[in-house]
Amino acid sequence: MSAVEEQGRAFMPVSRIIADGYGGDFGPGSQCRVTRVTLQGGLDIVRWQSTFEQPVEMPLHDDSERIHFSFTNLLKGKASCSFRDGRRQRRYVIDQGTGSISYGRSRNGLYHQQGEIDNITVMIHPELLTQWELEIDPTLYNALACDHCFLDGHRSGEMSATAHQLSNALTYAPGQPRSSLWLYGQSVTLVSLFLEARRSVDCACRLSPIDRQRLQHARERLLADLGKAPSLSELARESGLSQPKLTRGFRQLFLNSVYGVFQQARMTQARSRLLEGDESVMRVASDLGYANASHFATAFRKQFGINPSLLKQGGRSTSLAPSKLS
Known part of the structure; x- marks a missing residue:
């Protein structure tokens, strides 16, 4: 064509x-x-x-x-x-x-x-x-x-x-x-x-440009350290928003709660590291703030529908691997 x-x-x-x-x-x-x-x-x-x-x-x-x-x-x-x-x-x-x-x-x-x-x-x-x-x-x-x-x-x-x-x-x-x-x-x-x-959320078009900028800054601060999330009060103070406006704004702009955005980013990074195949499940869990491997496994399974140990065993970097559908 x-x-x-x-x-x-x-x-x-x-x-x-x-x-x-x-x-x-x-x-x-x-x-x-x-x-x-x-x-x-x-x-x-x-x-x-x-x-x-x-x-x-x-x-x-x-x-x-x-x-x-x-x-x-x-x-x-x-x-x-x-x-x-x-x-x-x-x-x-x-x-x-x-x-x-x-x-x-x-x-x-x-x-x-x-x-x-x-x-x-x-x-x-x-x-x-x-x-x-x-x-x-x-x-x-x-x-x-x-x-x-x-x-x-x-x-x-x-x-x-x-x-x-x-x-x-x-x-x-x-x-x-x-x-x-x-x-x-x-x-x-x-x-x-x-x-x-x-x-499940209000229209994000109601947010002013300055509030969008502040919410983007809050998200960057939130995801700066995936091993430990800042408190809502700390995040609100640093971004120049009240706590209600912060939590409401996250749902409007990012279609998720503040903790939901943090948790999803944390699990996504965990999946990427496990697919690389060089680190243990416990090491990845610990780096991402989990002291208990079973709690990490539960959160991972909720996010991706598979246990992290099974992903590590069977999924070592499927990126650009040969593909076929029967």
């Missing part, structure tokens, strides 16, 4: 990027693989795994005609995407352990990455989403009606666990293939968790 030309720049069609087995050549020190499973007309699961030692910018043209419910399981480095909003280019930072809802019929944009990323996306046609009869909040409904949106910051432990299970199912595991019915059920679950997360 030929690229779409705009203002002298060649935009690559998304349909080409998400082709199963795609592994574009991005130069030395780069690896990229896409695993795609079509479950029915208008519904696909796509896993994107890539490592770019040098910064990469990809001009993309969205010809997919799909709403993308996307969750980033792993990010070691930086990633972002940008779209033209009127006269300016608006940039969205991609974070590990968070999800976004994106829809851009025939929209052009830029994808930026340096480092490693592992992302799972459920792509669904708007008509099929309507047939599922899920409750869609007004903000998302209006954005979809305009044929373009990018809503980020979706987080929850259940969402993370479901996204990891889908990603693992798209990685070859001898003797343990997942059926199309199971994949369909998990895809519906992931989409519904995105919509549930949106219903």
Whole structure:
């Protein structure tokens, strides 16, 4: 398929990027693989795994005609995407352990990455989403009606666990293939968790720019040491917010409680370290503030649906490992 030309720049069609087995050549020190499973007309699961030692910018043209419910399981480095909003280019930072809802019929944009990323996306046609009869909040409904949106910051432990299970199912595991019915059920679950997360909070558009900045600062301070969370009073004082405004703002902007954001980041780091295979479960638990290994295992299982010891034994860095679906 030929690229779409705009203002002298060649935009690559998304349909080409998400082709199963795609592994574009991005130069030395780069690896990229896409695993795609079509479950029915208008519904696909796509896993994107890539490592770019040098910064990469990809001009993309969205010809997919799909709403993308996307969750980033792993990010070691930086990633972002940008779209033209009127006269300016608006940039969205991609974070590990968070999800976004994106829809851009025939929209052009830029994808930026340096480092490693592992992302799972459920792509669904708007008509099929309507047939599922899920409750869609007004903000998302209006954005979809305009044929373009990018809503980020979706987080929850259940969402993370479901996204990891889908990603693992798209990685070859001898003797343990997942059926199309199971994949369909998990895809519906992931989409519904995105919509549930949106219903559970007030609209973030009510936050002033200064409050957004203060909340971002509070989140950075919160995650500076994953072995020990600061107290709410300390976090509120340092960020210049009252405790009620801090806790309410976290739910509005980050779709989670203050401790929920901390806990999810802590478990995500634990998973990354265990997949590297060089540290014991107890060492990782201790570094992240757990004196009791069983308490750590319970929290980890709640987040990802698997015991940390089993992940360490069977998952030693599945990143960019050979992939197959039976």
